[in-house]
Amino acid sequence: MRSSPLSTDTNSSNEITDNAATDKKNLNKGSMRAVVFDDYGTPDVLRLTDRPIPQRSANEILIKVHASSVNPIDYRLRSGEMKGILPGGFPRIPGYDVAGEIIESPTKSTFDPGDRVIAFLDNKYGGALAEYAVCEPEVVARIPAGLPFEQAAAIPLAGTTALQSLRNHGNMQTGDHVLINGASGGVGAFAVQIAKAYDCHVDAVASGDNEEFCKSLGADHFYNYEDVNFEDSAERWDVVFDAAGKSGYWNSRTVLNKGGRYVSTEPDVKGMIMTVVTWPLSKSGTVMLAKPNADDLRTLIDLYEQGKLKITIDSTFPLSKAADAHRYVEQGVERGKVIVSHQE
Template sequence: MSTQYREADATASERPIGQTMQAIVYDDYGEADVLHRAELPIPRRLPGQLLLSVAASSVNPIDYRLRRGEMKGLLPFGFPRIPGYDISGTVADCAPDAPFKPGDRVIAYLDYIRGGACADFAVCSVGVAARIPDTLPTEEAAAIPLAGTTALQSLRDHGKIRAGQRVLINGASGGVGMFAVQVAKSYDCHVTAIASAANEDFCRELGADVFYDYNKVDFTKAGERWDLIFDAAGKSGYLAARAVLTDSGRFVSTEPDVQGIMMSLLTTPLSKRGKVMLAKPCGDDLRALIGLYELGKLKITLDSQFPMSETAAAHRRIEQGVDRGKVVLINS
C-alpha cells in the first residue's frame, strides 16, 4: 500500500471520538455553493450499527439531484443534510459481538436515506459494510459502494444475466457503466459498450467486445439483438430498446422517473421486460465486488480526486458530466 493510502487510513483510524465532528452540509436546496463546512454532533451508534471513521467518499449523480431538491417531495424537510452514500474508512466503534472490530478497513453503502458520508464519522447497519483487503487503496475503495452495487444488482437481480448472453451497456465509461462492463464480462458475456468515441480504448480495456460511438451509431437501429440492455446513462428507453431485445430479453434503467416506474409495471407480464431499478445497500454485494477485484476482474478508474473541504467543486465536476470513472473525496 502506498504512503498516500496508509496516511489516509491512519487519519481515519486515529481520529479522536469526541462530541462533535466536521461535516459538509447544506441547509436548503440549491446549486453546489450551498454546500459548506459545519460542526455537528457525532452520530450515535445504535444496536446493530457501526460507527465509521470516514477516510474517503465519492460523488454520485443522486447526490447533486438531492441537493438540487429534485426529490424534495419524497424527502421533505430535515436540514442540515450531509450528502453522500459511499464510505471508505475504518470501524471506530461497534458492539463486541459484531462481525467487525475497531480499526478494520471497510467500505459501506450507507442505508440512511438522506446520506451522511461527507463527514468525519457516519453510522450504518452492520449488514451494509464489508472489509477491504490491504491491496485495495482507500481512494479506489470509496468509488465502489453505490455505483458498483447498482451495476451488480441491475445485471444480476433485474437483468437475470447468464453466462454467454449478449449484453449491451449504454453509458459504459461512466461511474456505473465501468463496473457494469466488468461485471458482465465476469459472467462470460459478450459485451457491447456505448459511449463517446474518446472512450473507446477505455471501454475495450474494461473488456468490451464491441464498441459503438453514440454520436455515430444508434444501437436501436444497428441491426443487432441483445439478451440484456442496461442503460447506465439513463438516456435510452424501453420502447426504443424493445425492438432490439431478444424474445425473452430484458431492459434495465437507472432513471427512477414516473415514466420508468410505469414501464416497470406494464411490462411485468411481457416476455420482453423493462425495469427501473434503485440499488439497495448490501454488504454481501460489496463482498462480491471486492472478490472480483481480488481476482483481477475489476479495475477501478478515478476521474478526479478532491479534498472533502471542496465537495462543492466535486459536485460541479459531476454535474458537468464525467466521461470516465468516479469522482472521489478525500477526508484529510
C-alpha cells in the same frame, strides 16, 4: 492529495491502535467536520461546518471516513429533483459511499476497531461527506490491505448498482449478449467488467474518445453514440442496461431478444409506471434503485482481488472542495469515478 492505505506490518498495527485512541479522544469532543446543505439548490448550498458526531445505536458501526465519492444521485437529491421521492431531512450530509476504519462496533459483530472497510450507507439521506458515519453491519465489508481508501470509495454505490442491475433485474446469465449504454461512466465501467466476469458478450456505448477505455475493460464491441444509434442496430441483446439514462424502454425494446430485459437507473414517476406496465410483457423494463448489501460488496471485492474489476478514478477533491466535486459530476463525467478525500 495523499491516500491512506495501511500496510500489514507490526508498525501498521500500532498505527491502527494509535489512530483508534486518537479518534476516541476526538469522539469525546462530540463534533466533526462535515459537508451539509440546509435547502435544495445549486452546489453553492453545500458548506463545510461542524456537526455533532452521529450517535450509533447498539446495533450500528461507527466508521472514521477516509474517503467517499460523489454519484449523480447525490446532486439530484441536492438540487431537489427528487424531493417528491425523498423530501425534507435538513440539514443533510450528502453521499452514500464510505471507505475508512471502524472505530466502534456492536459487541456481537464480526468487525473490530481498526478494520479497513467500505460501506454503502443505509441512511436514506446519506451521511458520507463527514469525518464519521454510522450504519448497520449488514452494509459493511472489509477491504484488502493493498486497496487504497480512495479507490475503495469508488465501489459501494456504483458497483452495487451495476451488479444488481445486471444480475438481479436484468437476470443476466452466462453467455448472454449484454449492451451497456454509458459504458465509460462510474456505473457503466463496473457493469462492463461484471458482465465479462459472467462470461457474457458485451457491447459498450459511449463517446468516441472512450472506445479504447471501454475495450480495455473487456468490451467486445463499441458503439460511438455520436455516430451510431444502437436502437437502430440489427443486433439483438438479452440485456440492455442504460447506465447513462439516455435511452428508453420503448425505443430499446426493438433491439431486445424475446425474453430480453431493459434496465435503467432513472428513478422517476415515468420510469416507475414503465416498470409496472411492462412487467407481464415478454420484453420487460425495470427502473432500479440499488439496495445496500454487504454480500454484494464482498462479491465486488472478490472480483477486484481476482483481477476482474479495475477501478478508474477520474479525479479527486478534498472534503473542503465538495461543492466543486458536485459541480464537476453534474457537468458530466466521461470516465470513472469522482472521489472526495477526507485526508487534508
